[in-house]
Amino acid sequence: MAVSAFTPTIFSTPSQSFTIPTTPHLSNFTKPKKIKSLSPITALSDPFVLQIAESLEDSLPSSSSSSQHLQKLRDFASEALLSTPWPSRKDEPFRFTDISFIKKSEITPVSPPPPQSLTNLSVFGDTLLVNLTIVDGYIVDSLSQLSGLPDGVYVGSLCKISSSEITKRVVEFLPVNEQGDLFWSLNGVGSPDLVVVYVPEGCRFEGPLHLRYVASEGSDKDSRKLPVSNPRVLVVVEKGGEIGIVEEFMGGDGGLSYWTNSVMEVVIGEEAKVSHSYIQTQSLSSAHIKWTSVRQEKSSSYDLVEVSTGGKLSRHNVHVQQVGSDTITGLSTFHLSGCDQTQDLHSKIVLDHPRGFSRQLHKCIVAHSLGQAVFDGNIKVNRYAQQTDAGQLTRSLILEPRATVNVKPNLQIIADDVKCSHGAAICDLEEDQLFYLQARGIDLKTARKALIVSFGAEVIERFPSSDLRKKVELYVKKLLDPEVEMDM
Known part of the structure; x- marks a missing residue:
């Protein structure tokens, strides 16, 4: 995936009849004052x-x-x-x-x-x-x-x-x-x-x-x-x-x-x-x-x-x-867009000191033709963050033809003694996996449900509480299959 730099936004100058508050506090917004010359803040x-x-x-x-x-x-x-x-x-x-x-x-x-x-x-x-x-x-x-x-x-x-x-x-x-x-x-x-x-x-x-x-x-x-x-x-x-x-x-x-x-x-x-x-x-x-x-x-x-x-x-x-120094950061996220909705994650990890460690795993499923998922992940390893170990991985499932996923992994490295990696993948369910389950007597619909749920399970299993894991897993299954009964 190509990584584009942030672009500045240029604002046009409004007309001189534009009104602004007389002080930089919001309590004065009800008392605007017309001025002849416009300041940069105006x-x-x-x-x-x-x-x-x-x-x-x-x-x-x-x-x-x-x-x-x-x-x-x-x-x-x-x-x-x-x-x-x-x-x-x-x-x-x-x-x-x-x-x-x-x-x-x-x-x-x-x-x-x-x-x-x-x-x-x-x-x-x-x-x-x-x-x-x-x-x-x-x-x-x-x-x-x-x-x-x-x-x-x-x-x-x-x-x-x-x-x-x-x-x-x-x-x-x-x-x-x-x-x-x-x-x-x-x-x-x-x-x-x-x-x-x-x-x-x-x-x-x-x-x-x-x-x-x-x-x-x-x-x-x-x-x-x-x-x-x-x-x-x-x-x-x-x-x-x-x-x-x-x-x-x-x-x-x-x-x-x-x-x-x-x-x-x-x-x-x-x-x-x-x-x-x-x-x-x-x-x-x-x-x-x-x-x-x-x-x-x-x-x-x-x-x-x-x-x-x-x-x-x-x-x-x-x-x-x-x-x-010697700081540990872990980010594990799972997003599900099951209808006409947008799920967006913008993350930024800045490492400034030696021996920093970070791991990021992002997974998302778009299961609706009008659904959308966005991932913009930035890891910045500055000059003094030597011996840093940073990894980033994003994987997305698109289950409908017109569904949309936009990912922008971004790894900025200034230090020279580091171990960093990132990867991105966007795909539908693999035919080989479906065939493997069907060959063992599982029908196609059930096989697809099992693979979809297991895709997000890698993140759900990282919840520290077993009760929380069970609750979230059942909720995700309910969204993917309304016939699943909720027992909470």
């Missing part, structure tokens, strides 16, 4: 983006807006939005991903879920696990189970941290050093709260922490309205700490239309370990955009296992920065 401002940002800010609870630390995050994101346009297919990062579905909708921020609406949510069967439930971006304590946390571990709202030491440590990473794209910044402006997961030095969190994201507010799929929520999570694991995190994004009943714009930042200290499981099964009429930003210090380990099957438009941006 020329780059996008009225559609500013309109969304203004509506997000106006929807925030007053208690959240008054938080000093959250306001710092909002100011950082606000300034970025002033020079960030809405992306189009002409922009290289979105060349294969059409997000006009969002722009053509009537975007409205969600409101805090009323208590009576929570009674209609499905009852979770795994209530014995340590879990935190987030409904439409808001923490719901009544649906969470946080008893039994180890000493020193904190899980909850930034505004409710009682320890000044934890607060001081957490706010060091606000705002983040790495600035993401437009959706990253919109989340920073519109997030009603910041979920903090803090693990102190040397603490091992036995058993996974389950973060459950539920979308309860949505419109009919034929409606233009698109409610948007902005959940945001910050994970800080100190030196020698260990934790397993399960993120599960669940949709509402039926084919509700909504937009989940989520961000998770992970800071992993020296010799610390984080196991990250990510499951996305939201409504097939929804938009799901997710940012995962990871910073790894010396001798730390980060392992991501992802299965994404939901969303009319689903995009996951994964950025990993190794800021220390």
